[in-house]
Amino acid sequence: MLQTDDLTRYCDDHRQEALEELEAWLRIPSISADGAYRADVRRAAEHAAARMLALGMQRADVLESKGHPVIYGEWLGAPGKPTALVYGHYDVQPVDPLDLWASPPFEPQVRDGHLFARGAVDDKGQVVMHWEAFAAHLRTRKSLPLNLKYVIEGEEEIGSPNFDDFVARHRDLLACDVVIISDTPVFSEDVPSLTIAVRGLVNWEVHVDGPMLGDQHSGLFGGAIDNPINALAHIVAKLKDEHGRITVPGFYDDVRELEPAERAEIAALPFDETAEAKRLGVPQLHGERGYTPLERMWWRPTLDCNGIWGGYQGEGSKTIIPA
Ligand SMILES: [Zn+2]
The missing domain is CATH 3.30.70.360 (Alpha-Beta Plaits)
Incomplete structure (x- = not known):
């Protein structure tokens, strides 16, 4: 039987710290679609890499792509064991229309036990869950039963236009046995969910013309x-x-x-x-x-x-x- 008391205690003790760290990351407006936020997007990547190192990863770098940078982190302290690659993204959608927000999108607020901010559930919150879980294991058990790699991209919300190229160029670095993606919904708060496939998308815009002479x-x-x-x-x-x-x-x-x-x-x-x-x-x-x-x-x-x-x-x- 898996002993989880030490992990539970760690999580309880560090809950506030993890929340504050997530909130600090959420305050950075990493809107990938809008060029005016380019520097903020990079700042969000650097912020994350620093946090990953602080939590005990052996490496956390901000790597260049042809667009916004990609964060790569790793803990490879379990030689011979499988390697899991956690994928996530740190960019967020634009925030218009602002008047529909109950609180400003980049000023995180907890209401009724839920954290509200742009990116809180897509996808910074999930990424933080993964690296905090890593830290909980490392700090309580001093080791992990598998190797972990993290690749956190900055262009998911604009269709990942440069990610294929990034993956192709870093094939060896990203080599792994399994990929874990937490950028999908859960069925409900109390039903843990495994997403085994996602829909693809094809779209068309169809124009039908009337009289050439005009209306x-x-x-x-x-x-x-x-x-x-x-x-x-x-x-x-x-x-x-x-x-x-x-x-x-x-x-x-x-x-x-x-x-x-x-x-x-x-x-x-x-x-x-x-x-x-x-x-x-x-x-x-x-x-x-x-x-x-x-x-x-x-x-x-x-x-x-x-x-x-x-x-x-x-x-x-x-x-x-x-x-
Ligand atoms: Zn997402």
């Missing part, structure tokens, strides 16, 4: 010219049938069906469909027939329209068939 009066030409907004609505409407199944030919060709055991595990989770619909403010959950909401969210591919615009956008109405 035409709908009272005069309605019924004689195809309206591009109507045409686009038809296209969007036909992407799914009435049972929520996507109608694009070949769309499901390479999708593996769920195994009965997988379905049983998903079904065993305490998920309340009615409560979730209420929480989201929708009359009911909706989706592909034959699958539960969790199966549709976690397993089935989806197709969604993220925005649609066209025609007259000003105040009131204007009788046009838009160009």
Whole structure:
């Protein structure tokens, strides 16, 4: 039986210190998308590397990429044992609109036992959890039963444009037996969760043009010219049938069906469909027939329209068939 008393005691004793360290990191506005924060992004990387060294890692460096820097840390004190690589990111999303924040995004605040700040749960909080756990083990047990590497990037929120190149150039440095990523949600606060796959993303922007001559009066030409907004609505409407199944030919060709055991595990989770619909403010959950909401969210591919615009956008109405 694993003895955890010493670890629990360490965590209790160091909880406040860990929280304060996380808050200090959260105060650095490491917004990767906005060039005005470039120096802050680097400062966040340097701050993290210093903390990792202070916690007992053998190495923690701020390495250059073609964009924002990457933090690399390691503790390789268990020769012959497996090596786990922890991936995370220290950059954050922009904070607009500011008036929707209950407290300023870069001034961490604890409310009802939850810490609020930009990056608190995506992904600085998780990264801190990993290195504090490392420190707890190292300081109580003096060693770890495996080797640890950390790679914390600064461009995840902008699609990691330079990360492939970084990984390719540091192949040997990053070599490991298993990669651990904590940049995904947990099912609930009291259900520990293992994410075994994530969705990929492909997107298109589709333009449908109307009359080349320009906007035409709908009272005069309605019924004689195809309206591009109507045409686009038809296209969007036909992407799914009435049972929520996507109608694009070949769309499901390479999708593996769920195994009965997988379905049983998903079904065993305490998920309340009615409560979730209420929480989201929708009359009911909706989706592909034959699958539960969790199966549709976690397993089935989806197709969604993220925005649609066209025609007259000003105040009131204007009788046009838009160009
Ligand atoms: Zn993230």
